[in-house]
Amino acid sequence: MDETVLKEYGRDALLRDAPTDDAALHVGHKAHHTGLTIDIVKEISEVKNEPDWMREHRLKSFKIFESKPLPAWGPDLSRLDFSAIVGFVRPKGKENIQPNKWDDVPDEIKNTFERLGIPEAERKFLAGASVQYDSEVLYKSLRKSMTELGVIFTDMDSAVREHPEIVKKYFMNKCVPASDNKFAALHGAFWSGGSFVYVPAGVKVPMPLQIYFMMNYPGFGQFEHTLIIAEEGAQVQYIEGCSAPHYTKDSMHAAVVEIFAHKNSRVRYTSIQNWSTNVYNLNTKRAVVYDDAVMEWVGGTLGSKTTMLYPCSMLMGRGARAEHLNIAVAGAGQVKDNGAKVFHMASDTSSKIVSKSICKEGGVVRYRGKLFVAKNALRVKSNVRCDTIIVDSKSKAETIPVMDVRGKDAVIGHEASVGRISEEQLFYLMSRGIDAEEALSLVVRGFIEPIVKELPLEYAVEMNRLIEMEMEGSVG
Amino acid sequence: MELLEVKNLKVSADGKEIVKGVTLSVQPGEVHVIMGQNGSGKSTLLNALAGHPKYKVEGEANFSGKSLLSMKPHERARAGLFLAFQSPNEVPGVTLFSFLRRAYVARFGREVSVAEFEKIMSEKMRLLGMEKSFAERGVNEGFSGGEKKRSEMLQLAVLEPKLAMLDELDSGLDVDALSKIADTIAKIRKSDTSLIIVTHYARILKGLKADRVHVMRDGKIIASGKGELAARLEEKGYSWIANAASDAE
16 A cells, blocks of 8 residues: 555545636635534533543544635535534434424425325435334344344444444544545534444345434434444445435535445445435545455435535555446536545556436536546556436536546546437437337436446335436426 | 328428428328438438427328327327338437337337236247347347347337338348348238338338339429339339439429
């Protein structure tokens, strides 16, 4: 491993050195931390009855948050209101949570639930109108079978209490330190909830672990922290989120995901995000991948107002491999600034990035990628493919791939395509009896199929239905 | 009653008139052949009848007694009109099977289960001598010219149209492949399916007996006749018919 390069190009710089394109954005200081005080940080830690080290971590993170500027690149965040955030950190337990009133949930969201056939209980939960989700039983039985394998699958708050030695070793130090970026620092100070997965050496978890079963604690969704550790030779698949729209009043979502894929292990992280369109979705997700381990990211970003998301793989060990697959859909008023980052820090490492974006009704979608190959990393292979469909002339797509290749014999492939759905293509489908709307959704489904086929069946079905609904009314 | 009745049809694109008043009448089960040089307006005529959005169409066209020009392309298809494209578009990621299943549901207006449709497909594919795996490929995705033609023929066989219009059937095919395709069409065609075939070569007609042959030139039908017209055309060339037509005027 190239320590100098890592330092120079390392974790702290992962976001900072990203390309600058838009006008720099500065959220002024008008809303500066109106409610985000150090007292709240202390209170959270106290209510959670945390050990000193975690309390220290929060306080240190808070200082960094205060001192760090917002990123000077990327989408416009000037309407992000930090003062609104604190109102939703309620560290006082379930009884104090005020659920959203069902009547307040926008009709648009209700209709979507209806059409997707989401069960009643889940609808209320997804709309934030219920803080309890009645799959707790299922979750418990799942947890029992996991325990027998030595797998730890629990919420992050419990992990801090019950497995401090593991959490302390990995939590926000090697992978995503609080100093990484402003939102990671904010997260470090205010994090709550999320999940913790620990798979012992050689254990292959037989079924995907789904956080869907775990969304039953208060404060879910805003600053959740996910930590996944696969020891040597372990295998695990983890699925987060759901394709059904997830309504929240929260104005911002700043999650952190940290993954450690040790030697010869294999981790697949699948995440489907469909927040309601008032949410700024600003996440930091990163994996550290050791010798001959395989890290796979499968993602779909459908909802939110603005998303900044660039899952990152740090290929630290010889033979490590990363695969990044992502679908992004940007509709009216939405900005999807997303992509992938891969750092090839060792020889014989390889990566594959496939990004499929769709923009319509004035939506903006931007692929922002970063590929780095260290000087002494030999025989590196990487292949990047980003395809975009622009449905109408109001919408906008950009591709900003940055490559910094220092290893001499790296083989790098990059392909990008930006296309409109052609009149000819739609006419062909229509000439077989398929109406215009269905024709459009069929073309789009075909376009994202290489990624959808990697999703578990129920997600794939839901994803396809959602795409169909998204495409309705897109035909002039 | 005529299946298709076209009266004084004019088709233009980007303000330029391409088809300049065509009149044509097709009875159920009839085979019509349209011949003519490149740019004579043959393909434009077929595409306009199928409802291609880029054309402005004037005149009259009735299909099974209904006004075709007021129908959208998918409505024309559901009514039993089919266009086999000269160079059909790719629809990557959508299998021929799932595409055709949707088309089948649209054409016949009834749901069909995957298992039921598999039966229909395997029967038609056997008839066409196709491998089953062909239907699992993306629609026209990476197909050779010959494969695209075969895919169009499979669609024709499955959708059982009342009128199939075959655009530039011979393009990209050698003589052997062409006569094979003609045999295939003869085999899959229902006895009451009418055909309009656009071709440069009459060779195709060996497997398909043409009831009427039309010659187009500069957006008009300048001559119509029985099958022997095609043979004479092949022998004497287009200038012969052009001269004959202008002599008649």
